[in-house]
Amino acid sequence: MKGYIHSIETFGTVDGPGIRYVIFMQGCPMRCLYCHNPDSWKFHKENGKTVDEILEDYNRYKPFLHKGGITVSGGEALLQIDFLIELFEKAKEENIHICLDTSGVPFNRSKKYLNKIDLLLKNVDLVLLDIKHIDDEEHKKLTGRSNKEVLDFANYLSRKNIPVWIRHVIVPNITYKTEYLLKLGEFLAKLNNIKAIDILPYHTMGVSKYKNLGIPYPLEGTEALTKEHARKAYDVVIYSIKKKRAELKKIQIGENIA
Numbered sequence: 001m002k003g004y005i006h007s008i009e010t011f012g013t014v015d016g017p018g019i020r021y022v023i024f025m026q027g028c029p030m031r032c033l034y035c036h037n038p039d040s041w042k043f044h045k046e047n048g049k050t051v052d053e054i055l056e057d058y059n060r061y062k063p064f065l066h067k068g069g070i071t072v073s074g075g076e077a078l079l080q081i082d083f084l085i086e087l088f089e090k091a092k093e094e095n096i097h098i099c100l101d102t103s104g105v106p107f108n109r110s111k112k113y114l115n116k117i118d119l120l121l122k123n124v125d126l127v128l129l130d131i132k133h134i135d136d137e138e139h140k141k142l143t144g145r146s147n148k149e150v151l152d153f154a155n156y157l158s159r160k161n162i163p164v165w166i167r168h169v170i171v172p173n174i175t176y177k178t179e180y181l182l183k184l185g186e187f188l189a190k191l192n193n194i195k196a197i198d199i200l201p202y203h204t205m206g207v208s209k210y211k212n213l214g215i216p217y218p219l220e221g222t223e224a225l226t227k228e229h230a231r232k233a234y235d236v237v238i239y240s241i242k243k244k245r246a247e248l249k250k251i252q253i254g255e256n257i258a
């Protein structure tokens with residue numbers, strides 16, 4: 001079996017712990033307005049690699065990948081789940097730390113899919129889950145897809161106790177609103193597997209790719225945000241998580257007394 005690869009980064013420092021070998025898979029069903037990888041959207045059968053070819057390449061860089069491992073990202077990595085099952089299984093035999101970076105949007109509860117996702121997750125050390133927007137209607141406007149599967153996947157991972165880093169991009173007038181950050185916190189408060197929350201400021205680094213592809217940039221004129229904005233948004237999310245958890249605790253205590 002071959003996996004169809006968009007590109008590989010051999011010294012990744014932002015997609016999981018340590019220094020990582022990051023595989024960006026081809027194809028994505030979403031069309032996020034701020035996507036900085038529009039060249040990964042299309043799936044075409046070029047640059048196919050077998051699991052053995054990837055692991056052989058990984059092992060060339062292994063001495064430099066301090067406290068890292070392999071991260072599979074995209075596009076949307078889960079579109080090639082059969083390949084990932086094989087890759088993660090063999091990588092685990094070599095004791096490699098595995099991160100799956102996903103939007104969660106392909107997740108569904110069909111028996112066939114759950115069998116596959118369970119096979120995959122048994123070899124995943126950490127999921128980097130991108131929650132693009134907490135509000136379903138806004139999520140549709142931002143990405144072209146509902147967030148129902150994304151939030152369902154978050155709940156599924158929590159139930160399975162798979163460690164997760166939540167990633168959320170704040171964009172002016174889209175996600176950078178108190179109302180939505182509070183709502184995001186309320187949702188996250190109910191999960192018990194969160195190891196970190198990355199609130200990332202919107203940037204415009206992908207704009208030139210749109211020009212090269214001849215696609216109009218959907219967020220033309222939207223100003224990039226700063227780390228300071230991200231810090232403020234993070235504080236709102238954390239405040240909301242704490243508030244919601246305190247409420248849930250009170251309800252639980254109340255139920256126990258009753």
Ligand code: SF4
Nearest residue numbers: 028030031032035075
């Ligand atoms: S999920 Fe990622 S690759 Fe796909 S459109 Fe959104 S930002 Fe781009």
